[in-house]
Amino acid sequence: GENVEQHPSTLSVQEGDSAVIKCTYSDSASNYFPWYKQELGKGPQLIIDIRSNVGEKKDQRIAVTLNKTAKHFSLHITETQPEDSAVYFCAADSNYQLIWGAGTKLIIKP
Amino acid sequence: EAQVTQNPRYLITVTGKKLTVTCSQNMNHEYMSWYRQDPGLGLRQIYYSMNVEVTDKGDVPEGYKVSRKEKRNFPLILESPSPNQTSLYFCASSPYLTGTQETQYFGPGTRLLVL
Secondary structure (H helix, E strand, O other), rough: OOEEEOOOOOOOOOOOEEEEEEEEOOOOOOOOOOOOOOOOOOOOOOEEEEEEEEEEEOOOOEEEEEEEEOOOEEEEEOOOOOOHOEEEEEEEEOEEEEEEEOOOEEEOOO | OOOOEEOOEEEEEEOOOOOEEEEEEOOOOOOEEEEEEEOOOOOEEEEEEEOEEEEEEOOOOOOEEOOOOOOOEEEEEHHHOOOOHOEEEEEEEOOOOOOOOOOOOOOOOOOEEEO
């Protein structure tokens, strides 16, 4: 079955700098790759997603890139702000399910 | 307000005492699912449902049951809870337009402790 690996598990960056989180997946049939943000005490919330017919997608300070050949996709956050501090999850669709990475705790240092 | 609600939010119980965690959504979504979240393991799907009376196992179904008698409700049942089911549980729903390739809306979570 699908396996999604996510790195790093913790990422600490200076406010204003960029953050990059990477995921790899194993199922070549996966076509949908969402990223979710989970704030303390809340459920995950979708921040951006990408489908397999697209290589890159941007939404203001957030971008996602996908390399289907290498089976990896990445989340890029530019000009990080304190409110970006959270846990971020990547996922990939496989057989009517979403398979999730283990999560990255992003810490924004003032 | 469009939302997914779960009850209870916190629950402490003892081994073997049956419990039910309720989940309800008001968005007329076809797809609903239950996840458990454990440190270092991310979210793992327990069960999912693509519509009324249609349910299927996820990756970690052992020790859990679900039912989908109405579109809006998807309760999670632990017939005989054990300490290894201590976890944070999330219910989620999404419109089933392209399978799982749609935004999933999560409830606030239920923190369960089994003694």
